[in-house]
Amino acid sequence: MLEYKKENCINCGLCEKVCPFGAIEIKEGFPAINDNCTECGICAQKCPVNAFHMEQDKIRNQRTEEYRGFWVIGLEKEGEPLNKVTLELLSTARKLADEKKEKVTLLIKGFGECENWKREAQRTGCDKILLIPCEHPGYDAKLYTDAIECAVRCFKPEAVLFPATVNGRDLAPRVSGRIGTGLTADCTGLSLDENGDLLQVRPTYGGSVMASILTPEHRPQMASVRPNVMEIHWTDEEREIETAYLEDFLPTAEDRVTLIECLEKNNVFADLTEANIVIAGGYGLKNKENFGRLFRLCDKLNAAAAATRKAVDEGWAPAEIQVGQTGTTIAPDLYIAFGVSGALQHTLGMKNAKKIIAVNHDPAAPIFDICDVAILGDAGEVLEECCKILEHKEA
Amino acid sequence: MKIIVCVKQVPDTAEVKIDPVTNNLVREGVPGIMNPYDEAAVMMALRLKEQTGGTVSVLSMGPEQAGREIENALHRGADEGYLLCDRRLGGADTLATGYTLAETIRRLGCDLVLCGNEAVDGCTGQVGPLIGEFLQIPAMTYITDMKIEQEGLRCYRDTGKYVEVYQINGPAVVCISNKQLADGPYDFREKIPAVHVLDAGHLEEEKIGRKGSPTRVAAISARGREQNYLKVDYHWDCETRIAYIMNGGLEKKKKNLNRENKTSQAGLIMDAIMKK
Numbered sequence: 001m002l003e004y005k006k007e008n009c010i011n012c013g014l015c016e017k018v019c020p021f022g023a024i025e026i027k028e029g030f031p032a033i034n035d036n037c038t039e040c041g042i043c044a045q046k047c048p049v050n051a052f053h054m055e056q057d058k059i060r061n062q063r064t065e066e067y068r069g070f071w072v073i074g075l076e077k078e079g080e081p082l083n084k085v086t087l088e089l090l091s092t093a094r095k096l097a098d099e100k101k102e103k104v105t106l107l108i109k110g111f112g113e114c115e116n117w118k119r120e121a122q123r124t125g126c127d128k129i130l131l132i133p134c135e136h137p138g139y140d141a142k143l144y145t146d147a148i149e150c151a152v153r154c155f156k157p158e159a160v161l162f163p164a165t166v167n168g169r170d171l172a173p174r175v176s177g178r179i180g181t182g183l184t185a186d187c188t189g190l191s192l193d194e195n196g197d198l199l200q201v202r203p204t205y206g207g208s209v210m211a212s213i214l215t216p217e218h219r220p221q222m223a224s225v226r227p228n229v230m231e232i233h234w235t236d237e238e239r240e241i242e243t244a245y246l247e248d249f250l251p252t253a254e255d256r257v258t259l260i261e262c263l264e265k266n267n268v269f270a271d272l273t274e275a276n277i278v279i280a281g282g283y284g285l286k287n288k289e290n291f292g293r294l295f296r297l298c299d300k301l302n303a304a305a306a307a308t309r310k311a312v313d314e315g316w317a318p319a320e321i322q323v324g325q326t327g328t329t330i331a332p333d334l335y336i337a338f339g340v341s342g343a344l345q346h347t348l349g350m351k352n353a354k355k356i357i358a359v360n361h362d363p364a365a366p367i368f369d370i371c372d373v374a375i376l377g378d379a380g381e382v383l384e385e386c387c388k389i390l391e392h393k394e395a
Numbered sequence: 396m397k398i399i400v401c402v403k404q405v406p407d408t409a410e411v412k413i414d415p416v417t418n419n420l421v422r423e424g425v426p427g428i429m430n431p432y433d434e435a436a437v438m439m440a441l442r443l444k445e446q447t448g449g450t451v452s453v454l455s456m457g458p459e460q461a462g463r464e465i466e467n468a469l470h471r472g473a474d475e476g477y478l479l480c481d482r483r484l485g486g487a488d489t490l491a492t493g494y495t496l497a498e499t500i501r502r503l504g505c506d507l508v509l510c511g512n513e514a515v516d517g518c519t520g521q522v523g524p525l526i527g528e529f530l531q532i533p534a535m536t537y538i539t540d541m542k543i544e545q546e547g548l549r550c551y552r553d554t555g556k557y558v559e560v561y562q563i564n565g566p567a568v569v570c571i572s573n574k575q576l577a578d579g580p581y582d583f584r585e586k587i588p589a590v591h592v593l594d595a596g597h598l599e600e601e602k603i604g605r606k607g608s609p610t611r612v613a614a615i616s617a618r619g620r621e622q623n624y625l626k627v628d629y630h631w632d633c634e635t636r637i638a639y640i641m642n643g644g645l646e647k648k649k650k651n652l653n654r655e656n657k658t659s660q661a662g663l664i665m666d667a668i669m670k671k
Contacts, residue, residue: 374650
């Protein structure tokens, strides 16, 4: 039940503005609630003085048949192409939506034409792009949470998928708390069970246990999904894609937190999961100096650096760039391995690379069996030659 | 400044046992430790306290033995410890846990909440932002360092690509992702105050424990890592099977080893990169 306490009201009129259903009209300074009210509770959330009170049970979202369709949250900035992980999520959502003959919607922040997003999303079979109209340039947790809450309450999707990236993992729990529904983190598998509920599979206990999670009684079902796990499926089907704005949404950014500066990190260790070119080093590089060379090479070539577990254990490379069974899973277009023997633990994390070039001194190294170009030689020496060629080109 | 640090006791081993009947994790017999990220948060809180004065309280939800981790923090110099220990809290997912901790923090009152960015057992990273949401205050995740400046609290957030520097004014939840802070030096305090044990009396019963948890564990399997296992077909002959395993499940490609001199080998690699 929605309750209104006139004695608390300060006549600010915010409730009229935030109501997505036009159910509140300010009459003689005070809000009047009309029949359009769906008891969504947004006014109670937004009221600065708690003049609206919503019974908490109602705010926790019970399952109803109204909840339909699959949503993907995109965190791209305007003008950027869609991230790989967004396309992976759209493809996954398409597959699930097909089983139920439902629609796929991409919710993303932006103004303007967004023709590029439209074209890319369409190729994954997305039906609709819902734009959050807002000029705030970056990621703001409060703004996104408000927007997604507003969108979810208006359109009632049955499932919402977030990318399990740094910002996605920051945002998703805030939304789940706001809406009062379940959220499964870092899923590696999504399917529908016999009741049509979303079966969310995630690794836990450092990957030694796989848990299958359901959200049986609450809607929407929410999950964040790891990048590079799902596959992108392009469709040739000519499908209409609709774009719409999230109307009546008033963006307000978090004012208690200010971004003072944004320091670019050493690019070499950035965004391993999204990189097109990855240059990896293994135990065969023999020392830290060679890894320094590898990082400089990556930096100049705009590639991401990766390392095997053994190299990380030796202290030659930071743990965040470890690729393999324990570490990151990657799928770059080009993967170059210097002194990587190709142990199973490592190859499991890069086997989806499109092209593999390997340098190793051992003709029997297993990596030679799976690579596209096999180079027999001392990894450190060949790496040094690569640096020389680059220097020469620059000069 | 009054700081509350949330800590979780996690099992010390990767050898997790699962009860085949209830699908629940068997915690008995597995020694517990403080989640390393929470340990880092405790050390950060003590560092801030050293600079500004004030108090550090430690809050944990869990079984009786989780009190050990609170005592550990008290030995390092925390002022008070609270353990939320109640059967009704059992089976809580992140939403119910977030509500439980937030409501308790609201009662205890504080200027800053510190948490580990995630726990090493569940690895969800959800409880910190949920506490922020329930308390309606900002939550900062992936924070590697904090400094007290005149204008306010400064936080360094590592997003992988950038380090974002934020200034916070007013109360907030800060989630620490820098495990190395856990190894900082401290003076071991012999005499510590007793841990306050709280029950769930101040909480709404519909929102805690299993009842307050929207998610259900449908199944759990210890064989796990399925996508990282190879499915070997036992109809294959022995050689094929061995080759398949040795290749990490990848197709074996027939090719010639390039035995040219290192300069032309390097040229080959650079050409491939330049083409992309």
